[in-house]
Structures are given as C-alpha cells and as structure tokens.
Amino acid sequence: MTSRPSRHTHRGLAHPLPAALLLLVLSAALLALAACSPQHTEKDAALSYTIELDFDGEREIDLLQEVTVPSSRLLCSELAFHLYPNAFSETSFTPICPAEEKEEVYYNGESFGEIEILSVETCGKTSNYEISEDGCILRVPCPDAAEDTVTVALRARLLLPECNARFGVSEDGVHLTGFYPVLCMAEDGEWRTEGYSPFGDPFFSESADYSVTLRAPEGYVVASSGEILSSEVKGGVRTTYAEAGRVRDFALFLSRDFKTEHTTAETDGREVEVRYFFTDDPDPRATALLAARAVTRFSSLFGAYPYPVFSVVQADTGAGGMEFGSLVAVTPDASRENYAFTVVHETAHQWWFGIVGSDQLNEPWLDEGLTEFSAAYFFLQGGEPERYRDAVLAATAHYSRFAALPEEVGFSGKMSRPLSSYVSAGEYVAVTYSKGLLLFDTLFTLAGENSFIAALADYCRTHAYDTATADDLAAAFLSQGFDASGVMNAFINDTALIR
Numbered sequence: 438m439t440s441r442p443s444r445h446t447h448r449g450l451a452h453p454l455p456a457a458l459l460l461l462v463l464s465a466a467l468l469a470l471a472a473c474s475p476q477h478t479e480k481d482a483a484l485s486y487t488i489e490l491d492f493d494g495e496r497e498i499d500l501l502q503e504v505t506v507p508s509s510r511l512l513c514s515e516l517a518f519h520l521y522p523n524a525f526s527e528t529s530f531t532p533i534c535p536a537e538e539k540e541e542v543y544y545n546g547e548s549f550g551e552i553e554i555l556s557v558e559t560c561g562k563t564s565n566y567e568i569s570e571d572g573c574i575l576r577v578p579c580p581d582a583a584e585d586t587v588t589v590a591l592r593a594r595l596l597l598p599e600c601n602a603r604f605g606v607s608e609d610g611v612h613l614t615g616f617y618p619v620l621c622m623a624e625d626g627e628w629r630t631e632g633y634s635p636f637g638d639p640f641f642s643e644s645a646d647y648s649v650t651l652r653a654p655e656g657y658v659v660a661s662s663g664e665i666l667s668s669e670v671k672g673g674v675r676t677t678y679a680e681a682g683r684v685r686d687f688a689l690f691l692s693r694d695f696k697t698e699h700t701t702a703e704t705d706g707r708e709v710e711v712r713y714f715f716t717d718d719p720d721p722r723a724t725a726l727l728a729a730r731a732v733t734r735f736s737s738l739f740g741a742y743p744y745p746v747f748s749v750v751q752a753d754t755g756a757g758g759m760e761f762g763s764l765v766a767v768t769p770d771a772s773r774e775n776y777a778f779t780v781v782h783e784t785a786h787q788w789w790f791g792i793v794g795s796d797q798l799n800e801p802w803l804d805e806g807l808t809e810f811s812a813a814y815f816f817l818q819g820g821e822p823e824r825y826r827d828a829v830l831a832a833t834a835h836y837s838r839f840a841a842l843p844e845e846v847g848f849s850g851k852m853s854r855p856l857s858s859y860v861s862a863g864e865y866v867a868v869t870y871s872k873g874l875l876l877f878d879t880l881f882t883l884a885g886e887n888s889f890i891a892a893l894a895d896y897c898r899t900h901a902y903d904t905a906t907a908d909d910l911a912a913a914f915l916s917q918g919f920d921a922s923g924v925m926n927a928f929i930n931d932t933a934l935i936r
C-alpha cells in the first residue's frame with residue numbers, strides 16, 4: 438500500500454466446537470506436534486481456488502469455495518485458513534483502523550461485518566473444523582494425503598460492513614479483498630496465523646490460481662483480479678466469470694459509478710491490457726497511460742509483467758492505495774502529483790509483492806522500500822530527476838524527524854521486526870517506507886545503476902511466484918559482484934546514521 442494506513446479487527450467464535458470435541462482435537466494436535474515437519478514452497482502442484490459468490494446488492498454474500506491444496510502443504514494433516522472478514526466483526530480483538538481515521542472509515546457510523554462458515558467438506562466428506570477464539574483462523578483436519586492434492590469445499594455467508602476499507606460497502610461501491618478463506622503460510626512446521634493490524638499490510642500468502650464467478654445486481658460495474666472472461670445479464674442479475682493464474686490474492690471491486698478507460702502496455706513484445714476503473718479523475722486517459730508506461734518500464738527493468746490484464750481501480754480502501762493480484766486500488770487524491778506517484782507505486786507492487794512475495798508481517802520494508810524506490814526510479818528514468826531527488830529528500834526528512842524523537846517515545850529504527858512491534862502507524866511508515874527507500878537509494882548509489890538493476894532482475898527471476906527474504910536480496914546483489922550485506926545490515930539493525 439502507500440503511506441496512509443488501514444485497519445482491521447478480530448472476532449469471536451463463529452461456530453464453536455463442543456468443549457469435549459475441542460479438547461480431543463487439541464490433544465490430538467499436541468500429540469502430533471512433535472511429528473510435524475515443515476514442507477512446502479516447492480514449485481510442485483498449484484494451489485487453486487474456485488469461488489462462487491451471490492451478492493444480494495445490499496450487505497450479504499453467499500460464498501462457495503473449493504480449494505485444491507497440494508498435499509505437500511499439509512502440516513500435521515491439517516490445513517489452516519485466514520478468515521479476514523472476522524477482523525471487521527463487533528467482537529474483533531483489534532480495530533481495523535487507527536482511532537484518528539475511524540470517522541472517515543466508518544462514514545455511516547460504526548458498522549460490522551463477518552464471515553460465517555456454514556459447512557466444510559474435505560475430499561468430498563463432511564469435515565469437522567475449528568475456529569480460533571478471535572474468529573480469524575479456520576482449522577480443518579485432513580485425511581493423510583495419499584493423493585497429490587487435498588480438496589476443501591466450504592460454504593459460508595459474508596456480511597459486509599459499511600466502511601471505506603479493504604472489505605465492505607464503501608461510499609463509492611463494494612470492496613471485496615481478503616473476503617474468502619485464505620490458506621495460511623506454513624513456516625518451520627507451523628501455520629502463520631498472525632491477526633489483522635490497524636496499519637500496515639498484515640498479509641502473507643502463496644501464489645495461486647483462481648476461478649471466480651460473481652452474481653450481482655446488473656447495475657454494478659465489476660473490476661476484478663485476473664481477466665474477466667464473461668459477463669452476462671439475465672433476470673436483472675449480472676454473472677461475471679474471471680480467472681487469474683499465479684496471483685498472490687484475488688480482489689473484486691464493484692461500483693454503480695465506475696467509468697472505464699482502456700489502453701495497452703508492452704511487455705517482452707506482448708500486449709497487456711490496462712484497465713482503469715474510475716469515479717473521480719479529471720484526466721482518466723493520462724492516468725491509464727501512466728499505469729501502462731509503468732507496466733512497460735518495470736517489465737523491461739525487472740522482468741515481463743506475466744498476466745494478460747492489469748487493472749487500476751479508484752477506491753478508498755483506507756490507505757492511499759493498496760496492491761492485489763494483477764489489480765491495484767488507488768484513493769482519489771486532489772494532488773495530481775501525489776496521485777501519479779501512488780499509481781506508479783501500486784503498479785510496482787505487481788513485481789514486489791505480486792511476482793516476488795515477501796513476509797509483509799516481519800520484513801515489510803522489503804516490498805514497500807523496494808516499491809517506493811521503484812516508483813521514484815520510474816520518474817528518474819522518465820526524465821524527471823527532480824522527482825527522484827524530492828522523494829529521497831522527503832524520506833530523509835521524514836525518517837530523521839522520527840529518529841530524533843526522545844527515547845521514551847519508544848521509536849526504533851530496526852527494520853526487520855513484527856508489524857505488531859510498531860507503536861504507531863507513523864513509526865511504521867517512517868521505518869518501512871522512508872528508511873526503506875533510503876536503503877535502496879544507498880544501494881543504488883554504491884552498486885551503480887547497471888549492477889543494481891541487474892540484481893533486481895535476478896531477484897525477480899529467481900523468486901518469481903515464490904517468496905523471498907532480505908538474504909535472498911543480498912544474494913542477488915552478490916550475483917552481480919556487489920556485496921550489499923554490510924549496508925543492508927547497518928540499515929536493518931539501525932546502526933546506519935541517517936540525516
């Protein structure tokens with residue numbers, strides 16, 4: 438996302454298990470824990486989601502989802518899924534936005550949403566399941582996988598909150614991101630189950646293939662991750678079918694007010710369709726062309742944009758912008774200059790978040806810092822060196838203000854630490870975006886332009902559709918003959934002096 442934070446919460450039990458059964462499940466899980474072995478991350482069978490949605494045009498959606506999971510992803514014969522919509526519930530453990538943004542986010546007064554799981558089947562058989570106390574994690578036991586894949590079919594009902602956020606009915610339309618049960622990442626033999634956060638992007642997911650059918654009242658214009666392959670109206674209902682391959686997540690935005698602008702970008706001799714869905718833009722053609730130029734430029738620098746379509750959607754998700762699989766959301770901004778930077782920043786995320794995933798909960802600077810740098814570099818390359826310089830100066834001034842705060846405030850310049858360790862959205866932005874940009878600007882200066890860009894292209898190629906770490910980035914620089922580890926460690930461990 439860009440620098441204005443967004444938020445979410447947790448919730449209570451949607452479907453509690455009887456206490457005795459819960460005990461049994463917990464005991465079995467404890468016994469099995471020693472036998473758990475981390476698997477995963479191999480580029481074998483693809484993870485895939487087939488989703489059907491029936492939207493009533495108000496605040497309710499019926500959801501059917503079938504997830505096909507390579508059996509190598511099973512941990513202790515169990516699968517775990519994030520239920521992000523329950524972060525928006527009344528009983529959530531965490532607010533979805535900082536207190537100072539509440540009025541703007543909840544435009545119609547406080548409002549709640551949720552996902553209620555109605556049934557679960559694994560491999561065609563009705564299955565037990567367990568939902569965490571905060572409502573945000575669904576655990577499904579699975580048969581020992583004799584087959585290559587395990588199929589989990591879920592039925593659920595979504596209630597949309599009224600809010601300008603990533604999930605809900607906003608003032609301009611309907612935002613459906615993180616709306617479906619998302620398979621957790623596995624790490625060191627355990628599921629990553631961190632909850633929502635009032636700021637930052639508390640998400641970390643695998644690339645997957647998606648087939649999504651949405652039925653909604655015909656008045657809605659639909660923007661979607663991937664490619665919309667059909668859109669038909671019958672009896673007042675528009676049925677939209679979309680597919681997306683190897684994307685980090687799947688997002689839908691609906692509005693009765695969307696107007697559209699189309700253009701194309703060039704990637705590796707191939708045309709990518711660029712679609713811009715807007716409600717309030719004095720020069721939509723210019724915005725669409727800017728996004729297309731960014732796709733073309735980043736393709737030639739880092740590696741070809743791999744998807745057939747890139748969609749840019751105007752929507753207030755509670756941040757200046759937010760990235761999703763082959764789609765980005767940008768909040769309308771009165772300043773054309775800020776708006777242009779946000780569009781390019783979100784577009785760069787298609788490489789740093791989308792193609793190369795990273796741990797946004799523990800190393801958020803890795804994608805945000807690189808994305809901030811990429812946006813600034815786009816303008817430098819495009820003949821606007823002053824915009825690059827201004828971005829670096831602004832980041833220096835912004836970070837220095839935070840670094841000069843008295844110790845009692847609790848500010849830390851350490852970069853690789855959990856999202857939950859940040860005391861405020863301001864600290865998070867200063868360390869992740871501003872200091873992140875400064876780290877990459879320093880590496881750019883020291884490595885030289887050619888080596889620097891070659892290292893990023895190598896990083897992109899080596900970790901495409903997978904996830905990468907700071908060590909992987911350092912290895913990419915080393916492959917170009919530049920040892921970046923000293924500078925990276927000085928920034929990350931907060932021993933570098935920035936002023």
Ligand SMILES: [Zn+2]
Nearest residue numbers: 438439805808
């Ligand atoms: Zn961002």
